[in-house]
Amino acid sequence: MSLVTKAPPAAGSAPAGARGGHQKGDRRRRALGKNPIGLLLSAPYLIFVLAVFAWPLVFAVWMSFHEYFFAAPGAQVDRPFVGFDNFREVLGDPDVIRSFGNVGIFLIINVPLTVVLSLVLASALNKAVRFRTFLRVGYFVPYITASVAVVGVWLFLFSGAGLVNQILGPLAPEPSWLINSQWAMPTIALFVTWKQLGFFILLYLAALQNVSQELYEAAATDGAGKVQSFFSVTIPGVRPATVLVLLLSTVTGANLFTEPYLLTGGGGPNGASTSPVLLMYQRGIEQGSPDVAAAIGVLLVIGVLIIAFIQRQVAGGDES
Template sequence: MTTLRDAESRSKGWGTARSAPPPGRGDRRPTQRRRRLQRILGEHPLGLLLSAPYTAFVVIVFLVPFGFGVWMAFHDFFFTAPGVAVPHPFVGLDNFRQVVDDASVRQAFGNLLVFLVVNLPLTVVLALLLATGLDAVVHWKGFFRVSYYIPYVTASVATLAVWIFMFNGNGVVNRLLGDLAPDPTWLANQHLIMPLIAVYVTWKNLGFYVLLFLAGLQAVPQELHEAAKVDGAGAWRRFRTVTLPGVRPVTSLVVLLSIIMTGQIFTEPYLLTGGGPNGASMTPALLMYQKGIQQGKPDVAAAIGMILVLAVMILSLVSRRLTERRS
């Protein structure tokens, strides 16, 4: 039989077990805090410290001006003399209404669409073909890489001067074409000036995209090409079934970069035609310069910039979704 003393000792033991905290509960909070801090800082917190200067650069040079541009787009803002305090009332969507009702803005975005239709297919097709040919070259590969890349690193002012010399009324191209030369000439033709600018930008930036595709081609396993050869696949079939799927991520990147670059077109129409003839080569970036600097309407220019950013983001998301579906 259980004695009274045994019962008392058992009851004391149960009481001690209930009152004592479970093992490890006191250490849970520091562990959770440590995990939460590691989730925020990452596995290597020193990387945040090393990237802090560049992060500060991005914030100061990009995010702060972008935020100020958003603020200007919704206010009646204009330039004043230094030290002069002038109220800038909130106007809501008035600046955006002016932009939508302006025919020159619609024309500028239409020109940008023409540029994109010409530039994007040319960039992807030519860069991929040149990279494929360069990947098959055994000798002088470094020479060809540098040759493709030279226009990309050359100043636009210098290369545009050459193109003006080639495509003006008495230029080399018109002399070669003879009676087939367009009238009016290239730089004064409303229908040809934007495609001509698109061809120039394609030629200038082609070397950069060739190197991207070349890196993607070298990442495709050689065993896939050898297996296709064993199965009797010809060069075109290997290109279609092995090369194209292998460089699909690079193709998506090239399309994305081309779309972003399209929204930044400014130097080429500014130096070639100044936006003419009759606004045929006007772009949103160049129109922002004219509205904000020359006409003194930075609030309207900021509204154009916000619409441009939104359009580029939408096109980028659509291209990415299409690429993901194909993948």
């Protein structure tokens, strides 16, 4: 009988079963990450995003390609596929085109003002000034206050006999701001900028904490003043926050609804302040054409994505 002896495994090599276990463990780590408990903790928010944002968006896209109308719960109705008919109707509607132009005017005013004012004010509040905490709270209070509560103040300020017109006297526009087709949307843009400024100031304050003071000291050593330090150190240092502010202000501006609905009585005068979201409400709920409203929403999402991509490339690119 011959004796066959197995050679011992080479040093540093693992048994086949152990290698298989390691491979399974590697695949599990790649699928679940280094901390699987994080997936469990984030699962409720993921479910919330899927239920509140992802599913309605998918359903809106489906509606935009079908002849959809409201029916009684449980009723079986035919909703045929119509292709791009809803989009052709939307793109041929002058009211829709005007609403996108209105929100474009809003974004042109609101987004640059938001970025500039929030960055300048955050830089000032980041310094050791008196009443810094009081000022921070004061800027943030309008953001957390309901729009319905502060709309009355702006109606008083910008009405025909309001405080603003009394100060301007003969320079005040006629008709007044919110009933003037040229000034209605710029006035709304100023209102939204003032109301949301506190939130974006906090974003910049958080970003300014990560800008090293050594950079300011080096700039001062090179002879740079406060203004030069602001442009050469502060602005590059908060570039990722600037990209975020641009994106958030664009998204919130594109979803403009409450302010024109309350300030101008639903998009007046004569549609000069109608936003796409307000028009979606009017077409989908008031006029019973949810398929047309969904087509407007899909076009709005595409437009926001294009603008956000351009902003990222121009303002921050991949460095952000």
